[in-house]
Amino acid sequence: MNLKERIIEGLLFLCAAVCVLTTVGIIAVLLFQTIEFFSEVPFSDFITDTQWTPLFADKHFGILPLLTGTLLTTLVALIIAIPLGLSIAIYLSEYASKQLRGYIKPMLEILASVPTVVYGFFALTVVTPLLQHIIPGLAGFNAISPGIVMGIMIVPFVSSLSEDAMYAVPNSMREASFALGASKFQTALKVIVPAASSGIMVSVILGFSRAVGETMIVALAAGQQPRLTLDPRVPIETITNYIVQVSMGDVPRASLEYKTIFAAGLTLFVITFVLNNISYFIRKKYRAQYE
Amino acid sequence: MNNERAKTLKDNIFKGWAIFATSVGMIMLAVLLIKIGMDGLHRISLDFFTALPSRKFEKAGILTAWAGTLWIMVTTALFAIPIGVGAGLYLEEYAKKSRWSSMLEINISNLAGVPSIIYGLLGLEVFVRFLHLGESILSGSLTLALLIMPIVIVSTREAIKTVPNTLREASYALGASKWQTVWMQVLPASAGGIMTGIILALSRAIGETAPLIVVGALTYVPFVPKSVFSSFTVLPIQIYNWASRPEAGFAVNAAAAIIVLMSITFLMNGSAVYLRNRWQKNVRW
Amino acid sequence: MIAEMKKPEEQEVSLGKKEGEEKFSEISSEMPKLLNHKEEKSMNKVQAKNVHCWYGDFHVLRDINMEIKQNTVTALIGPSGCGKSTFLRTFNRMNDLIEGFKLEGEVLIDNKDIFAKDVRVNELRKKVGMVFQKPNPFPKTIFENVAYGLRVNGVTHKKFIEETVERSLRQAALWDEVKDKLNKNALSLSGGQQQRLCIARAIAVEPSVVLMDEPASALDPISSAKIEDLIWELKPKYTILIVTHNMQQAARVSDKTAFFYLGDLVEYDDTKTIFTNPKKEQTQNYITGRFG
Numbered sequence: 001m002n003l004k005e006r007i008i009e010g011l012l013f014l015c016a017a018v019c020v021l022t023t024v025g026i027i028a029v030l031l032f033q034t035i036e037f038f039s040e041v042p043f044s045d046f047i048t049d050t051q052w053t054p055l056f057a058d059k060h061f062g063i064l065p066l067l068t069g070t071l072l073t074t075l076v077a078l079i080i081a082i083p084l085g086l087s088i089a090i091y092l093s094e095y096a097s098k099q100l101r102g103y104i105k106p107m108l109e110i111l112a113s114v115p116t117v118v119y120g121f122f123a124l125t126v127v128t129p130l131l132q133h134i135i136p137g138l139a140g141f142n143a144i145s146p147g148i149v150m151g152i153m154i155v156p157f158v159s160s161l162s163e164d165a166m167y168a169v170p171n172s173m174r175e176a177s178f179a180l181g182a183s184k185f186q187t188a189l190k191v192i193v194p195a196a197s198s199g200i201m202v203s204v205i206l207g208f209s210r211a212v213g214e215t216m217i218v219a220l221a222a223g224q225q226p227r228l229t230l231d232p233r234v235p236i237e238t239i240t241n242y243i244v245q246v247s248m249g250d251v252p253r254a255s256l257e258y259k260t261i262f263a264a265g266l267t268l269f270v271i272t273f274v275l276n277n278i279s280y281f282i283r284k285k286y287r288a289q290y291e
Numbered sequence: 292m293n294n295e296r297a298k299t300l301k302d303n304i305f306k307g308w309a310i311f312a313t314s315v316g317m318i319m320l321a322v323l324l325i326k327i328g329m330d331g332l333h334r335i336s337l338d339f340f341t342a343l344p345s346r347k348f349e350k351a352g353i354l355t356a357w358a359g360t361l362w363i364m365v366t367t368a369l370f371a372i373p374i375g376v377g378a379g380l381y382l383e384e385y386a387k388k389s390r391w392s393s394m395l396e397i398n399i400s401n402l403a404g405v406p407s408i409i410y411g412l413l414g415l416e417v418f419v420r421f422l423h424l425g426e427s428i429l430s431g432s433l434t435l436a437l438l439i440m441p442i443v444i445v446s447t448r449e450a451i452k453t454v455p456n457t458l459r460e461a462s463y464a465l466g467a468s469k470w471q472t473v474w475m476q477v478l479p480a481s482a483g484g485i486m487t488g489i490i491l492a493l494s495r496a497i498g499e500t501a502p503l504i505v506v507g508a509l510t511y512v513p514f515v516p517k518s519v520f521s522s523f524t525v526l527p528i529q530i531y532n533w534a535s536r537p538e539a540g541f542a543v544n545a546a547a548a549i550i551v552l553m554s555i556t557f558l559m560n561g562s563a564v565y566l567r568n569r570w571q572k573n574v575r576w
Numbered sequence: 577m578i579a580e581m582k583k584p585e586e587q588e589v590s591l592g593k594k595e596g597e598e599k600f601s602e603i604s605s606e607m608p609k610l611l612n613h614k615e616e617k618s619m620n621k622v623q624a625k626n627v628h629c630w631y632g633d634f635h636v637l638r639d640i641n642m643e644i645k646q647n648t649v650t651a652l653i654g655p656s657g658c659g660k661s662t663f664l665r666t667f668n669r670m671n672d673l674i675e676g677f678k679l680e681g682e683v684l685i686d687n688k689d690i691f692a693k694d695v696r697v698n699e700l701r702k703k704v705g706m707v708f709q710k711p712n713p714f715p716k717t718i719f720e721n722v723a724y725g726l727r728v729n730g731v732t733h734k735k736f737i738e739e740t741v742e743r744s745l746r747q748a749a750l751w752d753e754v755k756d757k758l759n760k761n762a763l764s765l766s767g768g769q770q771q772r773l774c775i776a777r778a779i780a781v782e783p784s785v786v787l788m789d790e791p792a793s794a795l796d797p798i799s800s801a802k803i804e805d806l807i808w809e810l811k812p813k814y815t816i817l818i819v820t821h822n823m824q825q826a827a828r829v830s831d832k833t834a835f836f837y838l839g840d841l842v843e844y845d846d847t848k849t850i851f852t853n854p855k856k857e858q859t860q861n862y863i864t865g866r867f868g
Contacts, residue, residue, distance in 0.1 A: 004470070005468055005469060005470050008470045009381075009385055009469075009470075011377065012377045012378070012380055012381035012385060013381055013385070014377075015373070015374045015375075015376075015377030015378040015380075015381060016377075016378040016381040016382055016386070016395060018374055018378065018437075018440065019378060019395065019398055019399055019402060019440065019441070019444070020395065020398055022402060022413070022437050022440070023398055023401065023402060025413050025417055026405065026409060026410075026412075026413050029412060029413050029416040029417065030409075030412065032416075033416070083312070084312045084315055084316075087305075087308060087309045087312040087313075088309065088312050088313050090305075090309065091306070091309030091310070091312070091313060095306060095309065104313060106564065107316070107317060108316065109560070109564075110320065110557070110560070111316045111319075111320060113491075113494065113495075113498075113556055113557075113560045114320070114323075114498075114553065114556070115497070115498025115499075115500070115527055115552060115553070115556060116498065116500065116501075117498070117500045117527040117530050117531050117534070117552075118323070118327075118498075118530070118549050118552065118553060120531070120534065121327075121530065121534045121545055121546070121549060122319075122322075122323050122326070124534060125326070125330075125534075125542060126322065126323070126326055149319075152315065152316055152319050155315075155316055156316070183298040183299065183301065183302045184302055185298075185301050185302045185305045186298065186301075188305075206404070209404055212406070213405075213406020213407070213408065213409070214406070215406070215407065215408045215500070215501035216500050216501055216527075216531065219501070219531070219535075220531065220534055220535060240406065240408050240501065243408055243411075243412070243501075243505060244408070244501060244504055244505070247411070247415075247504050247505045247507070248504060248510070253420070261412065261505075262412060265408070265409055265412045268406060268408075268409065269405065269406075269409050272404055272405060272406055272409075273401065273404075273405075275404075276400070276401050276404035276405075277397075277401065279404075280397060280400050280401070387675070388675070455712075457708060457710060457712035458712060458714060458715075459673075460670060460673070460706075460708065460712070461708065461712045461713075461714065461774070461777075462714070462724070462728070463670065463673065463701060464668060464670065464701055464705065464706035464708075464778070465701065465702070465705075465724060465725035465728060465777065465778070465781060466698045466699065466700075466701040466702035466725065466728060466729055466781065467698070467724075467725075467728035468698055468728070471728045475724070475727075475728070476714060479715070479716075480715055
């Protein structure tokens with residue numbers, strides 16, 4: 001009987017170990033192929049070259065154009081998501097009745113559950129044509145349109161996490177502020193938001209990380225032209241988009257082109273890994289605050 | 292007095308802005324639904340579900356795509372559910388608070404934040420190439436299983452946390468072993484919450500495109516998968532493929548396929564929400 | 577336990593009290609059995625020798641010595657945090673589930689150290705039943721609640737289970753109230769019924785010792801009185817230890833009373849003596865309500 005219990009515990013342990021193996025696997029796979037990549041391409045080229053053209057005859061391996069493309073779409077997304085998300089969070093936590101919260105929160109959950117390829121289709125067929133009427137010189141593929149749609153996609157992440165943080169602020173703080181004659185808005189801005197700032201930071205960082213790794217929206221609406229630019233109106237290419245582009249084609253295995261997607265993938269992984277860990281440690285710290 | 296009026300005004304302005312902010316998402320969702328409805332609804336017919344993909348948009352259907360999605364969903368569930376629930380059980384019921392368990396915790400939170408396309412790269416190297424499973428349903432579903440594992444684990448743990456300790460004590464006090472307690476008391480008592488998490492995770496898996504493109508799901512598959520070793524396509528990839536073609540006719544097909552895909556995900560999310568509410572109502576220790 | 581699946585006939589015998597004791601305490605219990613019945617009745621069923629307990633660095637029980645006779649009711653009283661619940665939970669080793677718990681000294685049941693290496697905790701808990709402060713039925717049917725202890729101990733014989741369930745419910749004075757709804761969820765019962773169900777569940781595995789941790793504290797006075805009656809009725813078959821905050825209850829139901837204060841066993845004597853003529857001033861102060 002003891003043996004049976006031990007076997008079961010062992011099996012369950014193995015299940016948990018799968019998670020560790022996944023992490024180890026991801027890092028090993030990315031590192032292994034990236035090291036091979038750097039045996040052919042100097043690291044200095046990778047970080048200083050301003051062109052990324054591994055699929056052309058005149059090959060250049062500078063990650064910068066992909067990085068700026070990624071950051072450009074992410075930036076547009078955050079410009080949309082932060083003000084909207086935080087306003088919703090303040091509204092839900094400080095103004096809305098319990099009943100209204102009960103309606104709005106599931107609605108936001110629906111937004112979060114729409115497959116990203118659908119958002120991509122929407123950006124390409126609705127938002128871009130619309131923006132072309134407003135912004136002169138906007139190309140059919142660009143960074144603004146997918147950025148905006150991505151921003152709206154991550155609004156639920158930002159709003160729900162920051163609302164949780166605001167909701168956790170003790171009521172005594174609100175009462176103290178109201179007792180001094182402050183309005184709801186003043187209380188929210190001067191008491192609640194600062195008190196919940198670490199939680200809000202977490203929500204923004206996670207939204208950031210989410211946008212950096214988002215693939216299908218940019219794959220459909222941003223174009224496939226790696227370009228070192230900060231102009232959001234022209235076609236660009238993000239890291240994720242490049243990986244999809246290579247995967248859709250028939251690049252021979254073990255070729256240098258094949259290894260580029262792992263080098264690009266590792267770059268992406270490092271960015272999201274750092275962001276996620278920052279948010280994890282902030283969260284750990286702020287959880288302790290009110291407990 | 293003026294000061295007071297300014298305060299109220301600011302309050303009201305913010306309220307108006309916040310209501311606008313809340314509705315932006317809803318408006319977009321509404322526009323999206325209307326757009327795909329207008330574009331795609333007339334394209335939906337029995338033929339659309341039973342036709343093979345074609346280079347002519349008016350003939351193309353989603354037979355292989357939805358069959359692939361079904362295969363992927365079932366096989367992904369077969370891997371993700373036992374391992375995810377098992378890992379959740381281990382962390383909640385067995386693991387002692389130690390450096391190892393807090394490391395596992397950071398690990399899972401990290402995995403949840405890894406972009407899905409990275410899982411694709413993992414699956415490509417490990418399942419497709421190293422284990423020689425090829426660009427098959429098996430490779431795709433193993434990749435997706437790893438991708439949704441953190442969701443399953445986290446929701447399993449949340450559900451198990453709601454089981455009161457008095458239940459475990461009562462079971463132990465009758466001489467039940469640890470596994471008997473877990474299997475006969477803890478799991479049934481948290482089944483509703485675990486199921487909710489599993490459905491949400493699977494609905495996420497169904498909408499995933501990028502990792503499957505990377506592991507080599509094809510865009511043109513002229514046959515229905517016969518086994519887990521068949522090559523395959525899925526609905527989102529079919530949509531991506533159609534949406535990225537210049538001809539307007541394929542955009543119509545994409546919209547129609549989106550209607551199918553979104554119906555499935557909404558149905559799954561809806562049943563998850565229903566299950567969650569029912570389960571929460573039934574819990575009354 | 578699964579491994580020792582038995583035929584039902586055997587099971588029935590082995591669950592019988594004397595056989596059960598024999599199996600559990602091996603040779604040590606053979607000796608008193610040779611003595612006459614009266615002697616056997618007065619033997620020490622449960623014993624604590626120099627027991628110390630810690631939660632981490634916190635010393636919760638200090639040098640407890642206590643002998644409890646078979647088929648008696650012993651009340652453990654004292655203010656909150658005095659260690660009486662911890663003490664109660666040493667007898668079925670429920671404290672083992674708490675991280676950082678440590679015990680020194682000896683706890684004997686039927687003259688056998690229950691913390692000895694060869695003791696299987698599951699076997700021990702089958703022999704030492706427990707009823708908790710808050711009624712904690714499983715979210716299953718009434719029938720399955722009572723049958724659970726049998727099932728986890730490997731009993732599969734349907735008829736035997738049915739009979740045991742009925743007998744246990746009758747012993748717990750619940751049968752007449754639930755016999756028509758055995759397949760209803762146990763959570764649909766009232767608090768008092770739930771607690772009697774928990775008692776039925778505990779005695780279904782035929783323990784010889786029953787531990788009760790404030791079994792009536794969460795109940796209304798009428799339900800509480802029913803539990804007290806039940807304790808009286810169970811006494812001839814079981815050795816009962818009960819933790820209570822209620823002085824009157826202790827006085828009503830118990831033969832012996834132990835007063836704990838800040839981890840010490842201050843006084844242990846016949847209940848009558850404790851409540852009418854305590855030897856220690858602390859006891860006097862507590863039972864007259866001057867503190868605690």
